[in-house]
Structures are given as C-alpha cells and as structure tokens.
Amino acid sequence: MILLAKRTSLLRGWRRWLAAFAAGATGALAMPPFGFLPALVLSLVPAIWLLDGTMKEGPSRWAPLKAAALLGWFWGFGTFVAGLWWLGAAFLVEADQFAWAMPFGVLGLPALLAFFPAFGFALARLLWLPDARRILAFALGVTVAEWLRGHLFTGFPWNSPGMALGQNLWLMQTASLVGLYGLTFLSLCIGAAPAVLASGQTTRARWMAPVLAAVLLLGLAGFGFWRVPAEASASVPDVRLRIMQPNLPQDAKFNPRNRDAIMRHYLSLSARPARDGAAPTHIVWPESAFPFLLHRDAGSLAQIAALLEPGSVLITGAARMDEPLPGEAVGKFYNAIQVIDDRGTILGSYDKVHLVPFGEYVPKVLDAVIRAVGLRQFVHIPGGFEPAGKRMTLSIPGLPPVAATVCYEAIFPGEILSDGPRPNLILNVTNDAWFGETPGPYQHFAQARLRAVEEALPLVRAANTGISAIVDPFGRIVDRIPLSVEGILDSTLPVAEPATVYSKWGKFSLTVTLVICLMLLVVRRGRHSTFP
Missing domain, CATH: 3.60.110.10 (Carbon-nitrogen hydrolase)
Known part of the structure; x- marks a missing residue:
C-alpha cells in the first residue's frame, strides 16, 4: 500500500487527472441503488494520496491550491458523470425535440457541478497537514463544498457523500442528529481514513485513524440499532x-x-x-x-x-x-x-x-432565446411554472x-x-x-x-x-x-415521533462541528509551518 500511495502521489499531467476522474467515478457505486460502501474508500483514499502529491507543486505558493482545485474538478466530474448519467434519459422522452441537448445534461451539468468539489479540495489543501489530521481537513473542505452545492444557484444536493451511509437502515439513523451534511462529514472521515495506513511514520500513527474510523462506523450502526424499535410504528386511527x-x-x-x-x-x-x-x-x-x-x-x-x-x-x-x-x-x-x-x-x-431549473422553468432571458431559435422547454406550460x-x-x-x-x-x-x-x-x-x-x-x-x-x-x-x-x-x-x-x-x-435533535438544532450543530475542526487544523498548521 505504501508503494501504491507513493506512485499515486507522484502522478502528474493527464495521468493525475485520469486517476482523479476514475476515483470520483468509483464513488458512484456507494450511492443508491448499489450501496457498495467499500467504493467510498476506493474513491476517497486515492483523492487523499493525489492531494499529498500537490505538496511540492510548482514554484508559486498558489500552485498547490491550483493543482488541488484541478484535482477536485476531475474527481467531481467523474463522480457526477458516473452518478448522474441517467439524466440523459429525460432528453429521450421527446427525442425529436431534445436529443440534441443530451450532452449538455450528461456532461455539461457534471462539468458545472464539479466546481464545488474543486473548491472543497482547494480549501482542504489550504488546511493540509502532513499527518492523519489531513483527513479532517479533507472532510471539512468537501463538506463545506457540499453545503454550498445544496444551497447556491437554487441548490442541487443530489448524491452527496452522506448518502453512502444514508441508505442503510441503521447507519441512516444518525441523520436524526446531524442530517445529510453531518452524514457527509462522517462519511468523508470514515471513507478517507484508510489513506493514513500508507503514510504514518509509526505503527500507531498508521493505524490510529483507520481504527477510529472503524469504531465510529460501528458506533453509528450501534446507535441505529438502539434507535430503531423492534415493534412496528403505531398507526394514526381512522386513516386508510x-x-x-x-x-x-x-x-x-x-x-x-x-x-x-x-x-x-x-x-x-x-x-x-x-x-x-x-x-x-x-x-x-x-x-x-x-x-x-x-x-x-x-x-x-x-x-x-x-x-x-x-x-x-x-x-x-x-x-x-x-x-x-x-x-x-x-x-x-x-x-x-x-x-x-x-x-x-x-x-x-x-x-x-422549489422548481427544477430548466425542467420546470427557464430564466426569462434564456426562455426568450430558446423560443427565438424555435426550441422549447421541457414542460408544456407557456412560460413554465411559477414558484x-x-x-x-x-x-x-x-x-x-x-x-x-x-x-x-x-x-x-x-x-x-x-x-x-x-x-x-x-x-x-x-x-x-x-x-x-x-x-x-x-x-x-x-x-x-x-x-x-x-x-x-x-x-x-x-x-x-x-x-x-x-x-x-x-x-x-x-x-x-x-x-x-x-x-x-x-x-x-x-x-x-417527537422532533429530532436535527430538526431542532441540526444546522447549528453542523456549524459548531466544522468550526471546531477548523480551529484544530489552524492551530496544528501553525506548528507545521514548513509544510506548504
């Protein structure tokens, strides 16, 4: 594994971008309906090693951040192409009208969405440390990027990494405490932790993060087992x-x-x-x-x-x-x-x-352009729907x-x-x-x-x-x-059931968690100022 990590971190040029794309695409197997949780590890561990390879990237102090952002873009592009390719089916419902636009949905949307993990990788690289704490930096950066993806430009939080845990009955129960974005942070920590096996200086340093990740995963499952009652839920009377x-x-x-x-x-x-x-x-x-x-x-x-x-x-x-x-x-x-x-x-x-952009409405300017060239939007409604x-x-x-x-x-x-x-x-x-x-x-x-x-x-x-x-x-x-x-x-x-912790405090608790991680990383980075 050490040799594999070293070779991965030393990749440059198109080989680096191809490896990032392949790693991102592999992660789609952790999403529904496949639910293959090891795919999360196979996606995130190479991402950590590739980011390690940006340590000595170029003469400029900004070169590592640019390289990390580019890595994130290719990783995200692979993730979204492999996870959202099925969007192309919508363009074939009325193929005579919309088949021409299929590449924009199958490749164009993933290309745009990939800018969010690009930002997340760059943020993670800004906080990078030469030890197991870089797993926290990675989880923090990508979680922030996922939150932004779910809110900016009307939002599109589809297939967030938290869904790797959010489809299993026991593991999904943690969402009652931290919601999807909390699950995303936990998924990233658990899935990326094995990367440390190839980089620790001592046996303890190599195994600490993976063991903690395994204990955390078992703890989440244990909490879910405890939370889900053995008996079926009661029914509302007189409702059929x-x-x-x-x-x-x-x-x-x-x-x-x-x-x-x-x-x-x-x-x-x-x-x-x-x-x-x-x-x-x-x-x-x-x-x-x-x-x-x-x-x-x-x-x-x-x-x-x-x-x-x-x-x-x-x-x-x-x-x-x-x-x-x-x-x-x-x-x-x-x-x-x-x-x-x-x-x-x-x-x-x-x-x-919350309408679907370009599916249920098109911005007025673009709608006029579409009609001017003889095309129309998906819905058969004049001007689309109003929110x-x-x-x-x-x-x-x-x-x-x-x-x-x-x-x-x-x-x-x-x-x-x-x-x-x-x-x-x-x-x-x-x-x-x-x-x-x-x-x-x-x-x-x-x-x-x-x-x-x-x-x-x-x-x-x-x-x-x-x-x-x-x-x-x-x-x-x-x-x-x-x-x-x-x-x-x-x-x-x-x-x-009664309101959950997430329903009452979820957004606040996520913010506190990310701020604490940021403070820990900033303090530790000050002690490792020689690490670029």
Missing part, C-alpha cells in the same frame, strides 16, 4: 391510505389526446377492491397527473366525486393556473397538489416552491398537518417544513418516469426516505412510477410499489 401508481410512459402523460384514457386508467386502478375489504379514506395520485387543468374540468371532478366514498378525499398532483391579470392572456401556472372531496370540490392546494412564495403546511381532512413536497423538493434537508406548528406527515408526489429504469428513481426515493429520518415523520410517497411507498419515522419501508410496476398500495399511516 391508498396510493395509486399508474406506471404511464412519460410521453403519454402530457399528450392531451390521452386525457380520457388517462382518467379511465386512474379511476379503474383506484376503484380496485382492497384485499381486506376496507375502503380507503385517502387516495393519493402522483405529480402532474393530468394533461389538462383539473380545477377547470368539471367533468373530471365529477368522475372523481363518483369514485370517492362518503367522507373520503383524493390528494393529487395537478397543474394549476391563476386567473389572468388585466392585460394578460393567461394566468400564472403552478405545479400543485390539490385536495378533492366526495362532492368534487377542491378543498385546498399546495403550490411547489410559490413560501412553503405552506397543507391541511387535509382526516389527516394530521402535512408537509407537502412535489418531486425533487424532497431532496433538500432541513427545508421541507414550513414555519409554524410542526407537521406530522411528509407527503411527496413525484413523476420519475422521465428517467426510466435507471438509478435515478432509486436515488430520488432514498433521499426522500432520509427526510423521514431527519424529521422523525412518516413519508407517504406517490409516483407515476418508481417508487411509491409508505415509510415510517425511522426510515423503515412499511410497503412499496417497485419501479415500472402498475398498482395500488393500501396501508395505514404511521404515527409521527
């Missing part, structure tokens, strides 16, 4: 959920010619008799369920009313349009969740706050207060709850048919599931396809409908 997964092809969903067939399909699936004969009190349909405006279609509302038993309600994703303002041809469109009772009356709506002003708790008869999320809103830790009284349920409606049978839908579900653990709230998830599920507040899957399967899921609703 039915989730409908229609498994419609994406190119059929937005075709207005299919509107009647789609409605018949939804109604037929939703009317199936339950195995135990119990009628559902709440039926949940997925995101953007209709190729028309449901709230303006009296016939469809009447069909829904005929489906529902007295006192029951339907919760569905649907596009919604405000009344046009004076001088406007059309009103503003929203990607919404609507609640409909047994009389066909819309009782309430939640409008999506809601703020997150609102959704009130649904017969259910506790609901934290509603549409599609990828569920991937943002600490952002799914509104101000005010705490909800007792996370509702996520989505449409992952855009991405076919790729890792994308599995990754999306895993991130939504982690929100349930962070907040100690049950998750009710309805997808057009992949993956509809009921998840309890500990992240246990009560029941689910697999990807690319048509069906219904009948279930009770698990009771929420």
Whole structure:
C-alpha cells in the first residue's frame, strides 16, 4: 500500500487527472441503488494520496491550491458523470425535440457541478497537514463544498457523500442528529481514513485513524440499532391510505389526446377492491397527473366525486393556473397538489416552491432565446411554472398537518417544513418516469426516505412510477410499489415521533462541528509551518 500511495502521489499531467476522474467515478457505486460502501474508500483514499502529491507543486505558493482545485474538478466530474448519467434519459422522452441537448445534461451539468468539489479540495489543501489530521481537513473542505452545492444557484444536493451511509437502515439513523451534511462529514472521515495506513511514520500513527474510523462506523450502526424499535410504528386511527401508481410512459402523460384514457386508467386502478375489504379514506395520485387543468374540468371532478366514498378525499398532483391579470392572456401556472372531496370540490392546494431549473422553468432571458431559435422547454406550460412564495403546511381532512413536497423538493434537508406548528406527515408526489429504469428513481426515493429520518415523520410517497411507498419515522419501508410496476398500495399511516435533535438544532450543530475542526487544523498548521 505504501508503494501504491507513493506512485499515486507522484502522478502528474493527464495521468493525475485520469486517476482523479476514475476515483470520483468509483464513488458512484456507494450511492443508491448499489450501496457498495467499500467504493467510498476506493474513491476517497486515492483523492487523499493525489492531494499529498500537490505538496511540492510548482514554484508559486498558489500552485498547490491550483493543482488541488484541478484535482477536485476531475474527481467531481467523474463522480457526477458516473452518478448522474441517467439524466440523459429525460432528453429521450421527446427525442425529436431534445436529443440534441443530451450532452449538455450528461456532461455539461457534471462539468458545472464539479466546481464545488474543486473548491472543497482547494480549501482542504489550504488546511493540509502532513499527518492523519489531513483527513479532517479533507472532510471539512468537501463538506463545506457540499453545503454550498445544496444551497447556491437554487441548490442541487443530489448524491452527496452522506448518502453512502444514508441508505442503510441503521447507519441512516444518525441523520436524526446531524442530517445529510453531518452524514457527509462522517462519511468523508470514515471513507478517507484508510489513506493514513500508507503514510504514518509509526505503527500507531498508521493505524490510529483507520481504527477510529472503524469504531465510529460501528458506533453509528450501534446507535441505529438502539434507535430503531423492534415493534412496528403505531398507526394514526381512522386513516386508510391508498396510493395509486399508474406506471404511464412519460410521453403519454402530457399528450392531451390521452386525457380520457388517462382518467379511465386512474379511476379503474383506484376503484380496485382492497384485499381486506376496507375502503380507503385517502387516495393519493402522483405529480402532474393530468394533461389538462383539473380545477377547470368539471367533468373530471365529477368522475372523481363518483369514485370517492362518503367522507373520503383524493390528494393529487395537478397543474394549476391563476386567473389572468388585466392585460394578460393567461394566468400564472403552478405545479400543485390539490385536495378533492366526495362532492368534487377542491378543498385546498399546495403550490411547489422549489422548481427544477430548466425542467420546470427557464430564466426569462434564456426562455426568450430558446423560443427565438424555435426550441422549447421541457414542460408544456407557456412560460413554465411559477414558484410559490413560501412553503405552506397543507391541511387535509382526516389527516394530521402535512408537509407537502412535489418531486425533487424532497431532496433538500432541513427545508421541507414550513414555519409554524410542526407537521406530522411528509407527503411527496413525484413523476420519475422521465428517467426510466435507471438509478435515478432509486436515488430520488432514498433521499426522500432520509427526510423521514431527519424529521422523525412518516413519508407517504406517490409516483407515476418508481417508487411509491409508505415509510415510517425511522426510515423503515412499511410497503412499496417497485419501479415500472402498475398498482395500488393500501396501508395505514404511521404515527409521527417527537422532533429530532436535527430538526431542532441540526444546522447549528453542523456549524459548531466544522468550526471546531477548523480551529484544530489552524492551530496544528501553525506548528507545521514548513509544510506548504
């Protein structure tokens, strides 16, 4: 291992960048649906050795930082290409319109996202020490970069390293204390620690960090084993959920010619008799369920009313349009969740706050350019969707207060709850048919599931396809409908648990942890001023 570490650190030129790319790409195997945790080590250990190789980089004092940033960019590019290649499937749904843009999604987005780990590697290199403490520097730098990736430019915290731990039932329980970014810091420390085996001057120095990492991993698993109760979660009384997964092809969903067939399909699936004969009190349909405006279609509302038993309600994703303002041809469109009772009356709506850039909206200037050259955006909505002003708790008869999320809103830790009284349920409606049978839908579900653990709230998830599920507040899957399967899921609703440490103090505790690490590194670096 010592020889391998030395050879890796001595790589220069294209061999160094290729090694960084390969190491980053290997880390994708630690993400859902693979969950191969050793891949995290195989990704992070070479990154540490490559950063060691920047110690004597060039005559300029800034040369090591530039080399580290370039390493981080190639490492990140490999990570995101290997982890997000499935985004290309969305460009083939209407290939005649969008296939030309596939390289921009498959390679262009990873190239942009790679600037975040580039910053993280440079920050780590700025704090680098010639001993095991460089593992802390690396974890700190990349965690800061991951937090920035999740917040800047609307944010995109997809496949953060913390998901390597955040998909295992026992290991994910630590998210109730520190959330996704805390898990990211821990994942980086654990995964990078074996690098020290090849660089310590004594046996103790070589083994201390890997042993501590192993103890930490066992401690996280032990905490999870302790936290997850042996018995199933209790159920909310008088609530019987039915989730409908229609498994419609994406190119059929937005075709207005299919509107009647789609409605018949939804109604037929939703009317199936339950195995135990119990009628559902709440039926949940997925995101953007209709190729028309449901709230303006009296016939469809009447069909829904005929489906529902007295006192029951339907919760569905649907596009919604405000009344046009004076001088406007059309009103503003929203990607919404609507609640409909047994009389066909819309009782309430939640409008999506966090829209998908270039998927649900395009900045006005770019939208004008796109239309000027004869192209259009993904959604069949004039001008795209508008974001809601703020997150609102959704009130649904017969259910506790609901934290509603549409599609990828569920991937943002600490952002799914509104101000005010705490909800007792996370509702996520989505449409992952855009991405076919790729890792994308599995990754999306895993991130939504982690929100349930962070907040100690049950998750009710309805997808057009992949993956509809009921998840309890500990992240246990009560029941689910697999990807690319048509069906219904009948279930009770698990009771929420008390608010977690993360829900109350998560952002504060992460900041304190990173500041303490920074102080330790700065103090130690002062004692090793000869290390460039």
